[in-house]
Amino acid sequence: MTIFNHAESKINGVGLGLKRELISQIQAAFGQELIANINFVEIAPENWIDVGGKARKQLDWFAERYPIVCHGLCLSLGGLAPLNTGFLQQVKKFLQQYNIPLYTEHLSYSTDAYKGQQGYLYDLLPIPFTEEAVHYVAKRIRQTQDILGQRIAIENASFYVQAPVSTMSELTFIQAVLTEADCLLHLDINNIYVNSVNFGFDAHEFLLGIPGERIVYSHVAGHYQQTPDLLIDTHGEDVIDPVWTLLEEAYQLFGTFPTLLERDNNIPPLNLLMRELNKIAYYQSKYHQQPLASTSLYG
């Protein structure tokens, strides 16, 4: 199995999610100082596999100029229907075709059918945190890794409802899945913060419990405050200070790792977005050291 290695991969520094609204702006600014801190871009395979026409030409343009990360939305690692292996074969081909070193997915589910039939809801739903769910999800992650012939990273998801059937904390669940699946971690800093408010736990303590040696990638984003105790993970606002603080703390604790700004809604012009990318780059330069993931896990 191919392991993910920062030194060999070109995924480093700061990245930006490739949204249609931003494509022509990045193309126009290419080579300029303004976007010097875009080191890689991220795409959802569910939006780009087997596209032709204008979208294909855009993808090819970026693939020639930037390293790409695939961040999936619909693999449904915690879903009831069998893993969509046909789709995974398409993902595998796509990763090879575009020389994409990293594929990450959410620790969530997006399907609800039972006994063979997929029923996609096209959204990220919370997996109950139980022993059985740990084994179930870990098995599906292993199956995914076997099909792809490489490790994947799983992302801690944001959520709004705590399952009454849960028997452990989110952190314990994440730790157990990572260990049992022997996979990598895509740490979403904003999701830690969102969940800490939604469920009243200490985000810093949560961070301390994260197995840092498995982190290969991270996200920061903004969210929407619906009420003081309910944050919605919209990716439609600027990143707030407590989330920046948490990112800084993560770099301090674990060393720096590639970090992407997610902005999916209410997208401002590129020059404004770059302020947030530049801020990530600033923190990375402040805490730069050998990423632990490539030394302790694979050294």
Add this chain to the structure above:
Amino acid sequence: MTSDIPSFQHYQLAFTAYIRDPLQQPRPKGVPAKRMDVYKEIVLNNLFESVSACFPVAQKVLSKRAWLTLVRRFFREHSANSPMFRQIPEEFVNYVTKICLSDETKLPQYLASLCHYEWVELLVSCMDETSNEVIPNIQGINPMADLLAYKPVFTPTMQLLNYEYAVQKISPSYKPKEKVNTQLLVYRNAEDIVRFVELNPVTHRLIELLHDSTNTGEQALTMIANELNHPQPASVLQFGLEILNSLRSQDIILGVYS
């Protein structure tokens, strides 16, 4: 059917059942309504946006309320099989076609055709023409050659469409009651812009006879002259050549293998 699954999956089933149908299904036990509402709204809203973006005309000819009701019903009843987001509208077209055939709701008769017509634009805009084997040897195409003497090669994104309604004219001020047999061609041009062309019956038949066959232009036109019992087959050939050259000038015909 669900007795053999672990309890966390029972909960998941209850969770998604409620999201899909909050009016009929109970809220999962022990879950606060306010929090569950977030999922109820977000999941439907995201799907609503993904669907609606593809069907601007269908949305307008139905009332806002009827459109929302239709999308809700799609979400409640349809089991979508594709993880690809751009196939959500295709899933919707399949669903609308199915319910329009079997249904006693007051959806307009033309709705399935209209939705298909609007979806085809998306299909053609992002169709991956390089992945199929429609044109095995694009370099071997001679763009200038005689379209009568050889088999014309059509652009691989071309779709021939047949509708029972004049779908391209439908708008809030034209909601057809009468069926009008409508033949269209859709394709993506060299600038990646999707174009629709209204076809007369002869042109439609000509393309049909040339597409997916080995007929040369002359053979297809001779067949049409016979089908029409035309007194002057030579004029059909002449007229047909003009059609073929016009299709070539629009990049619908790429040339011939000569």
